[in-house]
Amino acid sequence: MEEQAGRLADFRARLSGGALTLGQLASRRGEQDPDATGDWVAVRRLERSLIACVLPDRSLVVPAFQLTEAAEPRPELRPLLERLLGAGIDGWTAWTWLTQPSSLLSGEVPERVAVADQERALRASARFAADRDA
Numbered sequence: 001m002e003e004q005a006g007r008l009a010d011f012r013a014r015l016s017g018g019a020l021t022l023g024q025l026a027s028r029r030g031e032q033d034p035d036a037t038g039d040w041v042a043v044r045r046l047e048r049s050l051i052a053c054v055l056p057d058r059s060l061v062v063p064a065f066q067l068t069e070a071a072e073p074r075p076e077l078r079p080l081l082e083r084l085l086g087a088g089i090d091g092w093t094a095w096t097w098l099t100q101p102s103s104l105l106s107g108e109v110p111e112r113v114a115v116a117d118q119e120r121a122l123r124a125s126a127r128f129a130a131d132r133d134a
Helices: 002-016 022-029 034-047 075-086 091-099 110-116 118-133
Strands: 019-021 060-063
Touching: 019 022, 022 034, 022 060, 034 060, 075 091, 075 110, 075 118, 091 110, 091 118, 110 118
Parallel strands: none
Antiparallel strands: 019 060
């Protein structure tokens, strides 16, 4: 059990390398106030259009893959996030599934498939969510 927890912590540490702190996100959005950015993130999380994850030090990070160049949520990911987060899947699990090859997509990466074939990615997210419920 401790070994599995250690592997999970290592994996999360690798994932968080592709994330932005609220300060970094504020800078990318051209905002001066990280608190205002935190409010923006909170609203996007409630809309299920953005994942944010809490690190062990209780700081919040936003996975960069889900943002456009303008630091807005990628619109093609919203239906997938709505499905995953609506099914009670936590941000870490959603982040992992969206950015890793999935057997539900013949080894393709869900966030990349969503660009070319959103319906296919949405069906896979529904199956993933259902499998997590079973």
